[in-house]
Amino acid sequence: MTAPVAHSVKPARRSILNWFLGVGVVGWAASVLYPVLRYLRPLGEAGAGGPLKLSAEELTTLGKSHFVIARSGTRKVIVFEAGGELRALDAKCTHEGCTVQFVPGDSLVWCACHNGKFDLDGRVLAGPPPRPLAKWVAIREGNDVILTMEKA
Amino acid sequence: MEARREEVRASVGERLYRWLDARFGVARLVEFARHKEVPVGGHSMVWYYLGGTTLFFFTVQLVSGVLLLMYYQPGEATSYESIRYITTKVPFGWLIRSVHCWSAHLMILSLVVHMFSTMILKAYRKPRELTWVTGFVLFAIALGFGFSGYLLPWNELAFFATAVGTDSVKSVPVVGQWLLEVMRGGPDVTINTLYRFFALHIVILPLVMVAVVSTHLVFIQVQGMAAGMAHQRPDRPGLRFFPDFLLRDLLLWLVCLIVLATLVYLLPYGPGIPGMEWELGKKANPLTPAYPGIKPEWYFLWVYQLLKEFPPHLAGMEGPQAALLIVTVLMGIWALVPWLDRRASKGQPSPKFTDLAIAAIIFMAYLTLKAWDIGGHALPGKLPDPRSTAWACAWITLGISCAIALLRLLAYRQRWMYFSGAALLQVVLNGVFGLDYLLAGAAALVVAIAGVVVTSRKEPAVQLRAPK
């Protein structure tokens, strides 16, 4: 755009046009770059399908009531401590889908809805549940607890 | 103030220019750009922009594709999940994916229109035969992009479409089974197929594409853009490429971007016609049974429909084998058009090839409409009735074809319509009268050949009247 000014066109109008052009280009660049930059900024949490970390709040619950129900996407996981060992199972009962709980006294996982009982590895001990609870792996890493699905 | 600032800017620019010129001889390029012109007249300027828009959409694909790659993780347990993650969790991930999908379809659309305009305007004629061939190769690569990218989300639709699509490869004689297993990375579509398609989609095809696009562009720069056929006016000055044409090009690209954004705004998951939707749906599970309505992307639909039209066995071959043979022959003819069309290469009018392009459009349009099941009322979970579909599609094709023919006759004074007439005959025989598709095709072929034989005898007499 370094062409000499043509006398016939009013310079004022041209400079307004150029100014608009500049604004337009900036607006265009902003509307393209903003989403891209936001897209590139990492989210700072575990990636898709990644392992699950218990939050501080969940850890205190675990300490207080011997078990905690954590959430990974749409799945619920029960984490409990039995015999000094940390264990985790799917928290959704295989019978009607209620959330199970850990009964420390009996050392079993219990579903209150229809009295389904599971052992610490998720196998059905008693009651109507048709299938065992899926197992998760719970690992302590420093002060954190990391849960991952056990591969079938 | 303003003037002085511009002066400083100019002097900085001037210095940079001199610095570069001393090292790379930029002055020559500038000289070239200054004299580069785009021919004017003969036909609408619109057709000169389509290559540019295709290139624009390809650039969008490169950028959005690289962005998607930053979160996409190929793998049995991650492909689907990472796409889900991109669309639901990553800020603007939904936008990037939607742009990538829309732009892919728009790129192919723009490419197809570009190709047909080149065909009808005879821009392939001597000396631009190789430009046509590289363009054809680009078309094939673009289809490869579409096909390989379709599988990457690892959802049900993609899985089945890929299973069906790759399966047709096995009808290639002798090496079919080998080729199938190489493509799939095993006898069946598994996660290994996805790894192969992934490599193809993000490394191999982009490399080849960039190389061929560069060749295509170099050819165009060396030879300049083709002027209109029968209406060349060497006396009239062309439009300057720089800045006049380029500015218009930029404006059009901007409009393309606006169109893209509007489409993403209105229909983030595509228009929802078969072969043009990208709802993530369910994760692929090789053990679930296939369901009706599995279709490839829209630009493959005519081949898909052609496969369906063929009987299980034909002339000692399996149906799909025969169908693919025909597709290969047609594609071969298409690629070799610059050499087949001898009249155009001599600069003479060549109405037969104009008509061939129109015939191809009719042929593919009818098959595509049928593949969309237009007019076939289907109950959910059932396949629609093919007879009523054929009937409705035939009438639609007939209507559009007649409108095109009328336009050609009145506005362009084109008379030679044996090919398109033959294609239309097949549509009518099959769709309206219910004749078998292949029999109708044979009848059409006879008409087309008769047309060529009859008119070639008095060929010297055939003259296109110059338009007003």
Add this chain to the structure above:
Amino acid sequence: MNGLWPLLLILGSTPPAPAPDEGKLPASLEALFQEKDKDGKPILGDSERAYLKKLPPHTRELIGKDVDALTVGGASHLKALLALELPSQGAAIVFSDNCILCHTDPESQKKIHLFSADPKASGSAEHLNLKSFVSDVHFRRGLSCSGCHGGSPEKDVMTPDIAARWPKADVRHVDRTWIPEFCARCHADPNLMRGFNPSLPTDQLSKYRESQHGILLLKEKDSKAAQCVSCHGVHGIRGPKSRQSTVHPQAIPETCGRCHGDPKYMAGYKKEDGTPLPTDQVDAFKKSVHGKALLEKGDLGAPACNSCHGNHAAMPPKVSSISQVCRTCHSQNGTFFDGSKHKQAFETNRWPECEKCHGKHEIAKPTDALISDAHDGLCGSCHAEYAKDKPECNATARYFRSSLGELVTTSQRLRPEAEDLAERGLDAEPILASLEEASEAIVQTRSRVHTFDRGGFDQGAKAGREAVSKTEALLDLARKEQRYRRNGLLVSIGLMSFLAVVMGLKIRELSRRRARGNEEPRAR
């Protein structure tokens, strides 16, 4: 019993792989292939030959010997036996058992003694179904005819001890009291049963003696009362896990209903209070929540008749025990009830706890509408009679009803909204998860109705309300995000359109300038 062991050995051993030159049939067997029926067609064909060839050589020889000894009477007899398509072990049992061989030969047997693979076609009684006999749990463990009927299968005549073992035919068909003792000869012997199925209980007879059926049959000598055969069948007995068994959980309602659903059969039987025993239990059960779960949903954990009444010790649960029966599954509700005000009242009035409100065989899926203080409602009708003038109770009932109703309607309203947002590509996962939490809380809250106390109920209702409001908040966030996306795109489309217009103007201006400047080449 000793005759059993060789058979067991055969069953336990795998057949030796046939040598390459084998597959030849014994001469006598080969001769049967020449036999023609009355239309002159060969009776045995290629499929029979193929089956015979697959058998191990010693079994083929066994069949050849049977043919020689005429225990296999001819081609059609052999054809009928081969049609059972037994595995090689089963075939070895059948062809070494003269009881079966004689009693399947249509030429020599009367209809009432003829076993047939298709009893209807041959006109024999249904309990002489050969096909179900060879799949009988006893037969498959090597216990064949002689195990119950006596005699010895290797002899080719019937020995007198067969007749001596059971009461005479005219007696035993009328008087069934001998049956439980007869089955118990084996089934009550832990040492014997351990050899077959160590986990099978052996206390069936002692339980049976104490059951209503046992009392009727053994003490009152009522042969109409159910004994072993009535439920388990005779020649086609299968274990309870087999889908074809008469005692599979899903088959039990039918099996019990054969007697208990037949008013004619049950005529004359009375309940303790003297009223006639009803016969509509099975129909009521099929319509109940348990019946639907068991029979329609296929939930084998759902109770069938025996889950509440017991099987061998079948008895109607009494008022004192009915609540315990329900608690085997519905333990939480029971615990809540035990801590409630109603516990005392129910005990005073000697009401069965759960049944009082939910019924028994016809138990419907409870709805929130059950909680009603209207005078014909569940709460209202009882309170009108026994706990009049307690407005606070009515208020509690209304509170339960309205709280639950609100939770249910709100979460029902929110679900389609969440699904709609998911369809538009928004992250609906946390919303759906929180909705899931809400419906879980609703289940808990419904269970807590059994505390009949506002405080107890609110522990569940509070969680539900929290989940619902959390869902609403998440939905709001998602809607905001949706608006942000759309508006953002609109703004950028606007900006780009502005740029496009300006560019268009610039192009026009440039070409106008060019036209005026008369195409003079630009200097740099």
